[in-house]
Amino acid sequence: MLAKGHALNSTASRLLGIVLMLGVAVGCERSSTRAKRASTIPTEFAVDRSAQGSGAHLPVPLPEQRRQAQANLDFAVELLRNTAEGKNAVVSGFSVSLALAMLSAGAQGDTATGLAHAAQFVLPQSQIHDSFHALSQLVQRTLGANLSLANAIWIQQGLTPKHAFLDVLRTQYGVGAFPLDFEADPKSAVASINGWTSRQTRGLIPMILQEGSLTRETKIVLTNALYINAGWSKPFDATRSMPLKFWLSDDNSKLTPFMTDSEREVRALASPALDILFLSTAGGQLETIFMVPKQESLLSFEKSLSAARITELLKHAVPMQALVELPRYTVESSTSLKAFLRERGASKMFDDRANFKGITDETDLCVDDIFHRALVRVRESGIEAAAATAASMIIPISGGRPPPTVMRINRPFFFMIWEPNSETALFVGRVVDPSN
Numbered sequence: 001m002l003a004k005g006h007a008l009n010s011t012a013s014r015l016l017g018i019v020l021m022l023g024v025a026v027g028c029e030r031s032s033t034r035a036k037r038a039s040t041i042p043t044e045f046a047v048d049r050s051a052q053g054s055g056a057h058l059p060v061p062l063p064e065q066r067r068q069a070q071a072n073l074d075f076a077v078e079l080l081r082n083t084a085e086g087k088n089a090v091v092s093g094f095s096v097s098l099a100l101a102m103l104s105a106g107a108q109g110d111t112a113t114g115l116a117h118a119a120q121f122v123l124p125q126s127q128i129h130d131s132f133h134a135l136s137q138l139v140q141r142t143l144g145a146n147l148s149l150a151n152a153i154w155i156q157q158g159l160t161p162k163h164a165f166l167d168v169l170r171t172q173y174g175v176g177a178f179p180l181d182f183e184a185d186p187k188s189a190v191a192s193i194n195g196w197t198s199r200q201t202r203g204l205i206p207m208i209l210q211e212g213s214l215t216r217e218t219k220i221v222l223t224n225a226l227y228i229n230a231g232w233s234k235p236f237d238a239t240r241s242m243p244l245k246f247w248l249s250d251d252n253s254k255l256t257p258f259m260t261d262s263e264r265e266v267r268a269l270a271s272p273a274l275d276i277l278f279l280s281t282a283g284g285q286l287e288t289i290f291m292v293p294k295q296e297s298l299l300s301f302e303k304s305l306s307a308a309r310i311t312e313l314l315k316h317a318v319p320m321q322a323l324v325e326l327p328r329y330t331v332e333s334s335t336s337l338k339a340f341l342r343e344r345g346a347s348k349m350f351d352d353r354a355n356f357k358g359i360t361d362e363t364d365l366c367v368d369d370i371f372h373r374a375l376v377r378v379r380e381s382g383i384e385a386a387a388a389t390a391a392s393m394i395i396p397i398s399g400g401r402p403p404p405t406v407m408r409i410n411r412p413f414f415f416m417i418w419e420p421n422s423e424t425a426l427f428v429g430r431v432v433d434p435s436n
Contacts, residue, residue, distance in 0.1 A: 090429030092387030
């Protein structure tokens with residue numbers, strides 16, 4: 001879709017959509033003539049390749065992977081701050097970063113520089129794809145069947161993106177390619193992409209594209225889906241769940257369904273200013289971390305967070321036996337990322353200054369808007385989470401083991417779903433009212 005105020009030198013605009021179980025939209029054209037029909041998608045890319053290719057690239061050293069993972073966490077926290085302030089919210093910064101890395105494979109010049117700055121890519125372009133490939137592979141190997149991570153590219157029949165662009169997507173991101181006829185039937189294309197989204201997220205995100213979000217001018221859509229379903233190392237006994245008070249503020253509480261466990265081995269920090277609770281899934285491959293500020297508002301606490309501060313705070317958590325009270329909750333967010341990314345220096349990719357010649361020379365592309373949708377569900381059995389991104393392109397305190405060991409998550413809190421081996425935050429979010 002074309003944002004108002006774009007300067008176009010043509011009467012016909014074309015969309016290049018990027019749908020990633022997060023949200024990204026892209027595309028622009030300055031020429032008034034339609035791109036001529038080219039050869040179809042190369043045969044070797046016309047099938048879904050869900051397994052990531054090994055590629056011919058040297059692996060990025062582990063310290064560089066961790067450096068980018070820390071930058072991804074900083075990006076995710078900034079993204080959360082800009083999402084529904086003061087309300088329940090969740091984002092998958094990892095998925096957004098992965099989507100932007102895929103898009104960067106086709107960006108050139110100032111467009112590539114601005115995109116990298118906005119996304120907080122701390123590695124040079126020659127290493128960024130290796131880094132995300134390595135992080136994705138590590139996360140997938142660690143979580144195994146608990147994780148589904150899938151990427152795809154949907155290409156207008158007759159348009160041929162550059163082989164080098166498709167090769168990066170295939171070898172580094174495991175992207176499968178599918179031809180669609182956006183020109184003849186954009187409504188059917190929306191249904192196909194939404195169906196793929198729903199399948200990859202096990203129905204948690206049944207759609208990422210609204211009706212009418214793609215047009216006959218759409219040329220390419222990139223999609224990324226991330227889905228997690230992992231049981232707690234020790235499931236909560238549903239018969240012990242009960243309504244307890246959740247304090248929305250110091251003088252306002254609401255009865256909310258809580259999961260309880262009177263005796264649980266956890267890592268935690270209990271202090272006058274902040275409580276931190278780690279809950280792991282079976283095998284310890286994934287950790288959900290809850291941070292509950294007790295002497296300041298969640299908004300104030302969230303504004304103080306950075307990857308460095310989070311890492312430092314987590315060091316103070318120690319093993320302990322605790323009584324745990326945790327609310328059941330479901331958090332879902334859907335937001336446009338356009339203003340957020342423009343403010344961070346990626347404005348050129350959203351107008352006719354965009355340079356995505358690394359994708360194709362057949363037409364000019366720019367990013368119209370970027371959408372992100374994420375959902376996390378916490379229950380007695382474990383966690384279930386999914387994220388999606390869609391993009392359409394148009395043309396023109398203190399540590400130790402202090403008492404008490406009662407960990408009550410009964411005030412507004414920050415949470416993070418964390419893969420500890422790679423130090424990758426898959427989701428970050430806030431809960432101000434678990435009953436909403």
